[in-house]
Amino acid sequence: MKRRLVLAAGAAGAAAVSTPAWVGAQSAWPSRGPVRLIAQFPPGGLVDTVARLMAPHLSQAIGQTVVVENKPGAGGLIGTDQVAKAPADGYTLLVSHASVHIYAPATRNTMPFDAVSDFTHMAMLVEAPMVLLVRSQSPYQSLGQYVATAKTKQVRYGTSGIGSANHLFGELLKLDGQAPEHDHVPYQGSAPAMQDLLSGQIDGLFDPITTNVAQLKAGSLRALAVSTPARLPALPNIPTFAEQGFPSMTGSQWLGLSGPKNLPAPIVQRLTALMPEILAKPDVMARLEDLQTLPRKAPVLGEDFNKLIRSQIDTWTKVAKRAKVEVIV
Template structure:
């Protein structure tokens, strides 16, 4: 009898734990949800997060608060969520940077592919290739031709080492067989100032930041980096259309939760997001930031993440990009 009890007691404890977990998932959400944005307030990712948080709050009947935990290229916020309790009450708004950082940083405390459960994509949008107004090129092929023939290498600006504005241009360098010289800045605003002032030749930048200056004639837009043309600038071709077949680079946001979050909670979050992101007013708010709504099932978003990590690892390796 004692031997039987010896084995039954641990099994009972496991059963109670599983029961508590199931009950917790069934009752989710019954308290405030925190959506961690790993960047400062006011930027595109923060704005997207606040739109999503408001919609989720209305759908789920619980407050969803946005908590900005900026720093280290998005790593501080990601690490915080990776270590959070996997109960569905702490969410991460991940970005392209969290795919890039996997190979850019050598000492991360988290793994974008294995430290989280994927919930869904949120938004996706292209960058736009812009040049200083007097560079004298009107399309991508002319830019490539100039880069190959110029006595001095052309220069391209970015909002910082390892950012999507940097590595999308490095991918272009590699696929076009050219070598424009990288000039990193602390943010896109000073980079655009130097593009317009003629100190730098080219930039792969967000549409939201760039298009007002393009319309004013202060910069020239050549193409967008996505696989399809952008509704925000339908007359601009894609880079792939111009002859660089297979080129694609986008800025995206997606939702992750800590590894071990119950599948039922992930499913509820995903379903709520699908409803939120199907609303025309939400899509309009995303569009105003230069993004399209990008809902996915959890398995599809996992595949998307894995592909992004692999893709940018190749670009980092080829370009020799560092964060130093």
Template structure:
């Protein structure tokens, strides 16, 4: 075979390989990395580990959870934004990565346009909880304590721009109170700080708060939605708790790097929906106050993101949330 023919054969092979990728043929052919922007034990990590096995079975390859905490999940988002657009690096993210962090820091090395939204996967309220040693037993008592000594109460979160951070910021805005924000590198660390008494208040995710509240290590005052949530039985909604002007709900979704071929996106979408529909996955998440909620299609999820982002961006600005 002469040199010219070798070049032609190589070019044809490369073209065939690119065509196969564009069609999604042979994908996936190796293990898949599922990046989570928070430390093990937090809500995002629990969601990832609850569905990773089922997702791997649906795709036919192992799905390996990779925790990359820090900067309110921005480190994980940057990793995935810069990863090859081949379907082998996925991101579980919340509004923090997609809307809040870019609003807080326009110099971030990534933007929402660097991702393809595959589907929403879960939704849940936050849970307002306090250390029992504070003696605070209700939302009105918390408001009174915060007004009596502005800035004295410390509230923990899983990082700047995280849903717990924004939940507390909205609470302060609605109630006219002032509390001091103490960010951590993950939800489990934030919860541990409240249990230890280093901080006194948190708007934690259901999976992080509920086991500790049931064991008496935290006192849950209300869920962050206006009405009670069937996901969190026995805990009043904000209206019942005395704060009808407050409402906040958050979600997690699946994302891929921008430029991922449409057939690969379709395969990831279908596998994710299949995984989230497994009874064991639903039961595991329900025990922690999280509901499976998948989008009708990637396009529907992208439309949801566009509208939802407006809410979070407005909250960041109106509550004057800053990077600390």
């Protein structure tokens, strides 16, 4: 367990604060913290980054100590399951992740929890677009060339593992592009897959754009397509999958704020209202823009977030069945 104290809301200065946020927090959280914010992936990744970026603002707003705890393992299932089984008192929260709440239910034959009913999903925080990468020396200059080759000749693409969002995107391209030679090569994470891409062992890599922005701007990688509905303003030369004939390949890896089911209403209301405010803070927005991982312009909150999760589980379950992707555990 990796613990890190992000911000202590205490001592005389904090006690003297008399704002609506503080008054609301006192009535919602019956005792002093800490509030545990679970990041179900290792330190240094996107979940950890977003958790530590938001935690000081959250702590200040609710008047509670916020502690970020990394609980990695089993593709995020271990930390998420701990939150599902935690007391519903507002002292255990989760930076929820689409890979656990969408793609795992779509591909795994068993789950340790129900991705919707075992949680209180309060807000989508940010979305990380998927991108198809090739090395800069690759002969593929466009998605059309890449798919045309995979119709008759083996094109090997890497992902962070079987049943991942990356894998389902790759299989969807294979299906919709009628490219039977688009062959999946799974890795234990994106880092070893990137090494093999750069060395020419594989032809393409499906990965969230967040960890690849610097290499794309430097020119060591070429992106053939991005999964956003429109081109990214910061990377306008990357065309979308949709504009190249693959409208079904529009989606993302999102992060959200969730907790155990049956959280008290005052806590749910307070946290749901806070999330758009925190995401709009200049330091938070600047860091998210650096990562090309941004909140939606119209926040997805409360029941709308729950509906989106249910809809996406249904969509990607159908893709998994079409592609015959199933993770047996």
